[in-house]
Each structure stands twice: as C-alpha cells, then as structure tokens.
Amino acid sequence: MTNNNTSRPLTISDIASAVNSVLRIVSTIIIYIFHCDAQYHIDSNNSLSYAFTFFLFISGYYSFFQNKSANEWIIKRLKRIYIPYWIVIIGAITTNLICQYKDIGVKELFFAIIGGNLFIEHKIYVIAWFITVIICLYICVYICKIIKNILLKTMICIVIILLLLKFDIPYNFFISFLLGYFIHALISQNGLEYKTIIKNSTCTNLFNFIFSPLFVIQNYSYEFFLIHGGVILFYTQVLKTGYPAAMYGGMISSFLGAVVLKAISRKIDLFFRKDVIDVRSSLKASS
Numbered sequence: 001m002t003n004n005n006t007s008r009p010l011t012i013s014d015i016a017s018a019v020n021s022v023l024r025i026v027s028t029i030i031i032y033i034f035h036c037d038a039q040y041h042i043d044s045n046n047s048l049s050y051a052f053t054f055f056l057f058i059s060g061y062y063s064f065f066q067n068k069s070a071n072e073w074i075i076k077r078l079k080r081i082y083i084p085y086w087i088v089i090i091g092a093i094t095t096n097l098i099c100q101y102k103d104i105g106v107k108e109l110f111f112a113i114i115g116g117n118l119f120i121e122h123k124i125y126v127i128a129w130f131i132t133v134i135i136c137l138y139i140c141v142y143i144c145k146i147i148k149n150i151l152l153k154t155m156i157c158i159v160i161i162l163l164l165l166k167f168d169i170p171y172n173f174f175i176s177f178l179l180g181y182f183i184h185a186l187i188s189q190n191g192l193e194y195k196t197i198i199k200n201s202t203c204t205n206l207f208n209f210i211f212s213p214l215f216v217i218q219n220y221s222y223e224f225f226l227i228h229g230g231v232i233l234f235y236t237q238v239l240k241t242g243y244p245a246a247m248y249g250g251m252i253s254s255f256l257g258a259v260v261l262k263a264i265s266r267k268i269d270l271f272f273r274k275d276v277i278d279v280r281s282s283l284k285a286s287s
Helices: 012-039 047-061 070-099 106-114 126-146 150-166 171-189 201-218 221-238 243-286
Strands: 196-198
Touching: 012 047, 012 171, 012 201, 012 221, 012 243, 047 126, 047 171, 070 106, 070 126, 070 221, 070 243, 126 150, 126 171, 126 221, 150 171, 196 201, 221 243
Parallel strands: none
Antiparallel strands: none
C-alpha cells in the first residue's frame, strides 16, 4: 500500500479488506479454541456458530464479481477450495486406512473426495462439512450468473438451500452470506469501492503498520482451518499432551502446517496452469 515511502489515501476497499481480515483471523482462532476445548470437555458455549457466520459473510462479500466471466470465477473458486482440500483429505483417508479409526466404504470415500462430507453420517474428516456448505453456496452464485430465467434459477437455489437446511445448517449462515454479497454489490455498483475516505498520511501509515501483517496472516486461514482438526487430534490422542501444549503448540503447528500446505497447493496450481497454457499454445501452433 506504500510507494517510495509515500502512502496513498485509504479507500473503502482498503477498510473492507482490513475488516474482513480481522473477522477471518478471529473466526479461525474461535474455531480452533472450540475444537481444542472439546477434546478436554471444556464448554465453549455457542462461539462456533458466530465464527462460521463471520466466515460466510466474508465468502459472500468476495463472491460478488463484475469484471470476469462466471466460468472464470467458479473455476478459480473451486481450485482455491479443492487443491488444498484434496491434499488434506487424501492424508485423512490414508491415515484411516492405516489406523482403521472409522468404518468407511465407497460412499464415504466418494462424498469425501467431492467435498460432500455434510451428506454422509460417517465422516472421514468431521470439520470438512463446512466445505460442502461453501461449495453449495458458490454453485448458487454461479447458477444465478449463468441462467437468465429468474424463476428457474430461483427454484434451483431454493432446492440447494433446502437440502442444506435438511442437514441442520442454520438459517443465519445463508443470511450472513447474502448480507456479505449484497453489501459488496451495493458498494461496487455505486462506485464507492475505490472512494477515498482517509487522506492523512499519518493515518495511512498507521493503517499499514497495523494491518499489513494481518493481511499476510489471513491468507493462511483456509489452510489452517483444513489441518487444525488433525493437529489437535495429534496433540491430544497421539502425544497426549496437556491443554496448554495442545492449545498453543497446536495453534503454532497448525499455522506452520498451513504455510506448507499453501505452498504445495500453489505449486500444484501453477503446474496444471502451465500444462493448460502449453496445450493451448500447441493447439494454436498446429491450427
């Protein structure tokens, strides 16, 4: 956000990014604490619902798009979800095959691979139910973009939402996602996204100082979410540590694992992206 030691003015987009970064980090920590507390039979009240509500607000906010095709958007979103998810779920499946801690069959394996963990009783990786919710909501956004018939796309989205409700997904999850989406739409369509709201250089420098590290940390929140359950189980069930070690050691281990997972995911994404570019180049050359 700085250039040649000169701070540019802060826009509504900058403030929105800062707020969403804080919400994402806080939500990730709440989820970790809840799952760690559960292993030691500590009551964390209803905090988990708030964390997922915040996550879905953020997901809804960043689901609004204008300057790209629906196909481009959904492919980018699904790659972002599936590449790190498949790495983790393959690890979970392999661990289960070795340790036999859950009785799973072909159905469980199929739904686990496609990210449909919400729809099976014997989940290979329990926390992955949330992946199903996110994918379904992204599909709703995609359908709304590609289908012109209002009645048809409304009916399809209602069916998807009713399916999720059947599996006890709270109403406030959908409200939060829609709220995030429409807030971003309101800001963007009224030309407010890059409207300057703070010009004072002292304020912008302070903003950069506080939020620059948070912008980096929040980039690993999804990977952290994916692996934290396994890390907590490792500390509690394998190492059999006390609560402080599982809480603080596990949190640090989860973050380091998230950094590694993101690096591997990026390499896989770049590898396949390069292959696609090479194929396209070859087709152009031969035509």
